[in-house]
Amino acid sequence: MADKDATWHDTSDKGEFAQLDQASLLRLAVLTRDNPKASSVLLALLANVGDEYALVVSHATLAKLCKCSISTVKRAIADLVAEHWIEAVIIGSGRATSLAYIINSRVDWTDKREKVEYVQFNARVLISGEDNPNLKNDPLSQIMHLEFGETVFPACTIAQ
Numbered sequence: 474m475a476d477k478d479a480t481w482h483d484t485s486d487k488g489e490f491a492q493l494d495q496a497s498l499l500r501l502a503v504l505t506r507d508n509p510k511a512s513s514v515l516l517a518l519l520a521n522v523g524d525e526y527a528l529v530v531s532h533a534t535l536a537k538l539c540k541c542s543i544s545t546v547k548r549a550i551a552d553l554v555a556e557h558w559i560e561a562v563i564i565g566s567g568r569a570t571s572l573a574y575i576i577n578s579r580v581d582w583t584d585k586r587e588k589v590e591y592v593q594f595n596a597r598v599l600i601s602g603e604d605n606p607n608l609k610n611d612p613l614s615q616i617m618h619l620e621f622g623e624t625v626f627p628a629c630t631i632a633q
Contacts, residue, residue: 504556513539514549515558518574527575527596529564534601550574 493501505512517538522528535546553559564571573596602608619625 504558508549508552510539510541510545511549511552511556511558513541514546515553518559518576521597521599522574522576523597525595525597527562527573527594528599529571529573529596530599531571531601531604533604534599537601537603 501512501515504515514535517535518528518530521530521538532543532546532550535550536543539546539549541549550559550561554561558576560575562573562575564573573594575594600608
């Protein structure tokens with residue numbers, strides 16, 4: 474195997490894996506032959522999506538992962554959407570500055586999609602530390618974290 478590329482999310486120690494059915498695997502082979510950049514972007518998404526089947530990631534971060542330009546990533550995403558490999562969901566309103574990429578439509582739609590005003594789903598978020606220097610600042614203030622089954626009791630003061 475070639476040297477491990479440090480930019481890829483390594484999940485080997487976590488037991489995570491991606492599984493494709495035979496038909497999808499054959500479609501991926503055709504995609505790889507016909508559009509290698511789109512295949513590379515799809516594989517980068519698959520490698521980082523986790524169990525959520527949705528990933529929030531910038532074009533710049535995907536470009537770094539795939540070692541290509543942002544414009545190449547945008548073309549690849551458009552091709553993947555057109556070929557129904559992924560859905561690109563706009564987060565917020567106005568210009569599409571943030572997108573979630575849904576690999577496998579396991580989103581909980583409770584009504585016809587045309588009638589849905591809000592949709593809730595889990596997504597993994599992948600950001601680049603290089604693009605976010607503020608992540609290297611002082612750590613955040615700690616807040617209490619409760620484990621399942623734990624209870625908070627309010628503090629009581631006794632008047633004198």
